[in-house]
Amino acid sequence: MKFFALSTLIAISLAFFAPTSVESVTVSPRGVNVRTFGATTVFLTFFGLDDQRPAEALWCGAVNANQSCIPGTVFGRLPIRSNLATRSANNNLTDIMTIPASVARRAYQDALQGNSSEFFYVRRFISRTGEPDEFVAVTCRLAGGGARVPLALTNVRLEFVGNAETKTPANRVVQVVAQGQEPPTLQADIRFNGTGRLKGRWEVVLPGDTLPSRQDLLTEATLPIEQRGLQRRYTLVESFDRFLPPTGQVTLPGPDPAKLPKNTTGLHLILLRIEATSDREGNSFTGAGTVNSGGVAGFPMPVLRYFVSPGAKPAISPSTVMPTLALLQPAPNAQLTSTQPITFRWQSIPSARAYKLEIREQENETPILSAVLNRETTSYTAPPLLQKSPGKSLRWRVLTLSDSGVVILQSNWHPFEL
Template sequence: MLPILFSLPLALLPTTRATAITVSPLGVSVNTFGPTSVYLTFRGLNNQRVVEGIWCGEINANNSCVPGTIYGRLPRRNDLGTSSGPNNYTDIMTIPASVSRRAYQDATRGNDPTFFYVRRFASTTGGPDEYVAVTCRLASGARVPLSLTNVRLTFKNEDPFIADVTQGQTPPPFNAEITYNGSGRLRGRWEVVLPGDALPTTRDLVPEASLPIDQRALQRRYTEIQPFDIYLPPTGRVVLPGPDPARLPKASGGLHLVLLRVEATNDEDAGNSQTGRGTVFTGGVAGFPLPVLRYYVSSGNSPLLRATTSIQLLLPNQGALLATSQPISFKWQESQGASAYKLEVESNKTPILRAVLDAKTTSYTAPPWLQEKTGQTLRWRVQAIAPGGQTVAESQWSEFQFQKP
């Protein structure tokens, strides 16, 4: 007798369901009147790549943004996301103040005071896109995760950089002006990059909390000058004094870089993230690399020589009108024989920015505060410095302006 075969409907056949991507934390409080950075862990990626990050006021059933409710997109300069482990993706969600302002304006019109950060993941094998949403709740700056929103390093003379220190001479005192959200411990150390050391990368300059747990130990360490450990109250601003400048190395000639290294601290009440393999401390996160101070140690035995060659400036052009929405990058041609470059920016012939850069560098992105000089006629130039501290080449002054929005 032949066996009886049964044919099951396709709907009843066993299927393999793809695991949906999850995120931790699923919801966060964000600053209503300023930027916010939050450490997020997306878990369960399966042959998927990250496409974009969008903020919007409403989402569909599949977590994608409802057309017409988009507040903004994650700027490329703030996209520090990276793969972490075999199936995770670490994302530093940095919400610009403009996005929070849009959400606040919608809330004052009677709309829901919450909005959403949506990450889109595209399949590399032809499957549908997957959307993962994080709920963002407007709050005061004191109730959001402990994150750095701006850091400025300055010497006591108000110059962000110092160009020349005679060998054995003590540089002036310096400090870090820090704006932040939340409250908690700010822990870290001051370090110095000596001449001949490998220069720090972007990964070395971001706070430890801006990296996945498996990449934090890979940050390059330099000569430690002094640790710090202070409590940040929910005031949003602090001036962190630097160590005694007499402790800075000054015996070797050449370019020195002073680094502010911020370590991750426990932010259990607001921002720690679950990775599926444990909890990641995220206190002190930032969506940008921290700035550095530069000082150049010279022998002081040789007088400055008259510049014998000219440096060609490339960007910005003479008389350029620049938008305040984008960082300004200065670019120039290489000068033979230079061991460092000194870039100067003036307003009404008064110095407002000085930067000393390694000889391998022929470009420099100015700090955001320079864009506040809207409507002023600024000028800039570059000088080439020889190993003994002499100026061996310089450019002509070139003027530019920031346009009003």
């Protein structure tokens, strides 16, 4: 009897302490403050995965006992373009939760109706062995965009701000400079949530270097801890480390233009690399330690480009160009039928990087059609919409464009009629 009682006690104890599959996957952090008006990005770690794979992610106002969304309370779904979930070490899943402003607005409107100001980010996991789906919810608490929200970048724009000495205009996507000439100054307009240190560096991709991948353009805090040292590095220009107060917006000056490479001809890419910093509001526990997530972003950083020309001067201003490009077909004052396709042909210009065809009305200069074509194209067949204007007096011309979109040469206007 004693042996039976002892064995029974052991069996009961083993059954009591045996692991169960309920909530085998958990998440860190389990709850975060999010911005009420605007987007929010948070670094999440799901750990305890066995054979599960992640499925869709939803935002909803209420969850069931198994943490799935209650029907009728769904605010939105994580867009595919924002799904940066990546498997990481220790059977973990690194997930970048980017809450669109539309979801935050839905949650705010729901709170105005007397419901809870908290809502949930629910990620579904599917078992590969046929076990029931598992749901894991993160509590999102509506707050301002200030100090109690994780430090995250919500929008970044790089731009040139011009050079008064060389009369270089501002905000051009690609700048053309002569060999040995300094590129214009640049800056980064950054929108963010939270507060903390913004640390990073400016790098330049030289002509001939391997171009950065999308993974290389993500901020360091967006990657799992074991992938952060694997991003490709380029020529270092300048580093920065500054404190961001909870203002939501900052203009980060670019590197000193004198430090930018300018002796090698070809296309140069300027990269903004953001390093991970400690952020107590958003740091995530992985089961083996804490991962710093300050500076997380749900998108790759933009790139600025400048082209170093071999000793040539920058592209000519449109106000000083001379019309030297020859038009071949149709001839001036040609009478064209509106029942046949209309083809335009012009002279090839070796220095052109693109051509722009313009068609306007002869009298009131009303634009009828405009097309930008690559450098190999010297003819263009107009779409049928042009043939729907019989009896009108029109005129056309062609402009050649540089890499930066500046007009190099232009033709005379040639009139024609349909």
